[in-house]
Amino acid sequence: xxxxxxxxxxxxxxxxxxxxxxxxxxxxxxxxxxxxxxxxxxxxxxxxxxxxxxxxxxxxxxxxx
Amino acid sequence: xxxxxxxxxxxxxxxxxxxxxxxxxxxxxxxxxxxxxxxxxxxxxxxxxxxxxxxxxxxxxxxxxxxxxxxxxxxxxxxxxxxxxxxxxxxxxxxxxxxxxxxxxxxxxxxxxxxxxxxxxxxxxxxxxxxxxxxxxxxxxxxxxxxxxxxxxxxxxxxxxxxxxxxxxxxxxxxxxxxxxxxxxxxxxxxxxxxxxxxxxxxxxxxxxxxxxxxxxxxxxxxxxxxxxxxxxxxxxxxxxxxxxxxxxxxxxxxxxxxxxxxxxxxxxxxxxxxxxxxxxxxxxxxxxxxxxxxxxxxxxxxxxxxxxxxxxxxxxxxxxxxxxxxxxxxxxxxxxxxxxxxxxxxxxxxxxxxxxxxxxxxxxxxxxxxxxxxxxxxxxxxxxxxxxxxxxxxxxxxxxxxxxxxxxxxxxxxxxxxxxxxxxxxxxxxxxxxxxxxxxxxxxxxxxxxxxxxxxxxxxxxxxxxxx
Numbered sequence: 001x002x003x004x005x006x007x008x009x010x011x012x013x014x015x016x017x018x019x020x021x022x023x024x025x026x027x028x029x030x031x032x033x034x035x036x037x038x039x040x041x042x043x044x045x046x047x048x049x050x051x052x053x054x055x056x057x058x059x060x061x062x063x064x065x
Numbered sequence: 066x067x068x069x070x071x072x073x074x075x076x077x078x079x080x081x082x083x084x085x086x087x088x089x090x091x092x093x094x095x096x097x098x099x100x101x102x103x104x105x106x107x108x109x110x111x112x113x114x115x116x117x118x119x120x121x122x123x124x125x126x127x128x129x130x131x132x133x134x135x136x137x138x139x140x141x142x143x144x145x146x147x148x149x150x151x152x153x154x155x156x157x158x159x160x161x162x163x164x165x166x167x168x169x170x171x172x173x174x175x176x177x178x179x180x181x182x183x184x185x186x187x188x189x190x191x192x193x194x195x196x197x198x199x200x201x202x203x204x205x206x207x208x209x210x211x212x213x214x215x216x217x218x219x220x221x222x223x224x225x226x227x228x229x230x231x232x233x234x235x236x237x238x239x240x241x242x243x244x245x246x247x248x249x250x251x252x253x254x255x256x257x258x259x260x261x262x263x264x265x266x267x268x269x270x271x272x273x274x275x276x277x278x279x280x281x282x283x284x285x286x287x288x289x290x291x292x293x294x295x296x297x298x299x300x301x302x303x304x305x306x307x308x309x310x311x312x313x314x315x316x317x318x319x320x321x322x323x324x325x326x327x328x329x330x331x332x333x334x335x336x337x338x339x340x341x342x343x344x345x346x347x348x349x350x351x352x353x354x355x356x357x358x359x360x361x362x363x364x365x366x367x368x369x370x371x372x373x374x375x376x377x378x379x380x381x382x383x384x385x386x387x388x389x390x391x392x393x394x395x396x397x398x399x400x401x402x403x404x405x406x407x408x409x410x411x412x413x414x415x416x417x418x419x420x421x422x423x424x425x426x427x428x429x430x431x432x433x434x435x436x437x438x439x440x441x442x443x444x445x446x447x448x449x450x451x452x453x454x455x456x457x458x459x460x461x462x463x464x465x466x467x468x469x470x471x472x473x474x475x476x477x478x479x480x481x482x483x484x485x486x487x488x489x490x491x492x493x494x495x496x497x498x499x500x501x502x503x504x505x506x507x508x509x510x511x512x513x514x515x516x517x518x519x520x521x522x523x524x525x526x527x528x529x530x531x532x533x534x
Contacts, residue, residue, distance in 0.1 A: 007292055013409045020392055031404050041373040042416050045423055048370055055421035
């Protein structure tokens with residue numbers, strides 16, 4: 001019986017195929033656990049962000065400087 | 066002076082002797098080339114030795130009038146293989162770029178050449194600088210001179226190993242997530258990541274545009290300061306190059322620690338350290354207190370999220386850069402590099418923006434705390450060098466570079482200096498981080514520490530002494 005893919009494996013396969021990149025099952029299976037861990041931590045990061053937090057400023061130069 | 070001592074002379078000391086006419090650049094260069102021929106087949110610090118070019122540079126240096134000689138004049142150096150060198154292969158440790166010959170020097174290459182240094186060769190690195198070991202499937206694994214079964218750290222591992230083994234007097238590295246400071250710590254040398262924008266990245270192969278820093282690697286703090294004097298300054302060809310006035314980096318070197326306000330952030334940086342690393346840090350803190358520095362302990366919020374914030378930023382930028390080659394020649398990437406790059410496509414734009422927001426929060430929190438503090442004192446790495454082939458975790462608490470990454474996100478200057486050895490004889494690194502554009506203060510703290518200890522004077526045992534040509 002074919003093993004059902006984990007959600008992270010589905011995600012990886014989908015994004016790689018969509019960009020025309022090779023989506024080899026064994027590589028995807030190896031990448032899924034670190035991706036799962038990172039996505040979980042990113043969720044906690046989002047919850048920890050102070051509400052007013054904005055990305056860093058983008059300094060601009062006057063033309064000709 | 067005995068060859069061995071001469072090989073480990075500081076860059077500043079070697080240059081002083083060249084200026085005084087006691088020594089020629091050709092003599093130094095020949096000594097280094099002989100040592101590279103003897104030791105490097107095992108260490109693999111170099112991917113390319115430019116012997117003819119080195120001797121040509123050295124002869125030119127010796128012919129230059131004394132009054133035109135810089136503080137690094139005639140000194141043989143090495144470059145991480147991501148700094149473009151006109152007419153010389155620059156491949157960033159990658160098969161994808163194998164045989165690539167740039168037609169122009171990188172800005173940093175140019176500045177070091179203008180200072181009269183001698184190019185010994187290009188040094189090994191982790192593939193595309195995307196990793197911490199310098200175990201490179203294409204160019205080979207660089208070995209740590211202190212234990213040749215161990216990694217030298219990465220990604221600037223070849224440069225650190227060469228300095229530790231006395232195979233160059235100075236080197237240049239790049240630091241996106243600790244890649245100057247980690248190998249410096251692992252190999253018992255000095256590695257300085259200057260403020261973001263301080264040193265031009267033009268012609269240095271990028272990993273992550275918004276996190277990449279270029280900087281010197283050396284055996285002494287003074288050498289790092291002198292190299293920064295050569296490297297720093299605005300470059301209109303690097304869009305993120307800073308316009309801050311540069312110079313005076315060595316001005317405070319001998320000012321000592323008295324009165325220096327040293328902050329010790331106990332959370333995150335000091336969690337779960339290898340016991341010998343923790344002990345070395347406590348000794349450093351006690352030393353600064355004894356030297357009448359004003360040592361303060363503090364807590365910095367949000368640090369537990371910093372390593373997580375780092376990943377969507379580096380991954381998005383690196384994956385964007387590499388997408389064309391991942392499509393056309395994916396087989397030319399090492400498996401681990403390819404996985405890290407492909408993983409970047411699975412992270413969302415929202416994750417990236419939230420990571421940037423956390424970067425902003427950390428910058429503000431650290432800037433606020435550093436209003437009353439001159440430098441932070443923290444470990445460079447939570448543990449000493451692992452064995453070649455040992456897996457490197459990217460889980461935040463276990464990550465080898467977790468004490469370094471915060472300062473890539475904030476862009477503030479940070480330096481790693483030798484701070485002792487563990488029970489297995491492996492080097493331990495101590496890190497100082499300062500306020501943006503205050504490299505002189507960071508160098509002052511590092512030099513105050515160096516003056517009090519003898520760690521920098523220790524040398525690894527190498528297999529056999531080479532015969533002088």
